[in-house]
Amino acid sequence: MAFLWVVACLALASTVSGCGVPDVSPSVAYSERIVNGQNAVPGSWPWQVSLQTYTGSHFCGGSLINQYWVVTAAHCNFNPNAHVVVLGEYDLSSSAEAVQVKTVSRAITNPGWNANTMNNDITLLRLSTPAQLGSRVAPICLAPANLVLPYNAQAVTTGWGRTNPNSQALATSLQQVVVPLISQTQCTQYWGSRITSAMICAGGAGATSCQGDSGGPLVYQSANGWILIGIVSWGTSNCNIYTPAMYTRVSQFRNWIDSIIA
Secondary structure, rough: OHHHHHHHHHHHHHHHOOOOOOOOOOOOOOOOOOOOEEEEEOOOOOOOEEEEEEEOOOOEEEOOOOOOOOEEHHOOOOOOOOOOEEEOOOOOOOOOOOOHHHHEEEEEOOOOOOOOEEEOOOOOEEEEEOOOOOOOOOOOOOOOOOOOOOOEEEEEEEEEOEEEOOOOOOOEEEEEEEEEEEEEHHHHHHHHOOOOEEEEEEEEOOOEOOOOOOOOOEEEEEEEEEEEEEEEEEEOOOOOOOOOOEEEEEEHHHHHHHHHHH
């Protein structure tokens, strides 16, 4: 009985915080660009957003972190005068989905962003009007500043990026893929001195994120729900499924994020 009470308390904690707990449960097989990924269950990643041009072309992903704010990659170069945030999207080819299209009043890029080294690849977008939260639109919890995850932990990345390295076509349905976290030491064997403490290395086990997934989430399932640990940043130009891809380390920027969105 005491154990059940602990479980109930954990469940309550995530409910109270109101993040990281989808109404629709994801179907994650911890075995499987989202090259070599699989279709997500519609609505199961409700924090996933699509960054689009005014004409409706998807170019990057992002994650809803509260009613007013989305986090994405700096290299997506979001322009509030030319781009919008689309919430509740699943099938990019469908016009029947009840999506929310939001303009952005401010795009705030981390002052340390360096386009040459891809270091500090993070931008915050403030929506002009608040997201209407519901079963298909809900925020993700942010990684705490002191987060240390075990290597070989399994994380999930989602997006509409290229699913075939030989084609420029984007996925139409939201894709998901399970990727193992790789230690910085292992990662430098692939990427050398380009790796910094502001990056997380994941993948290389036969699946990866790819162009079009940029800015989207890398999430980890904690006892209290899903937390955002990374932002899709960079990797091989051909989306090699045997080379780890790089993600912006969200925990490193937690204090900066809190200072901006407060």
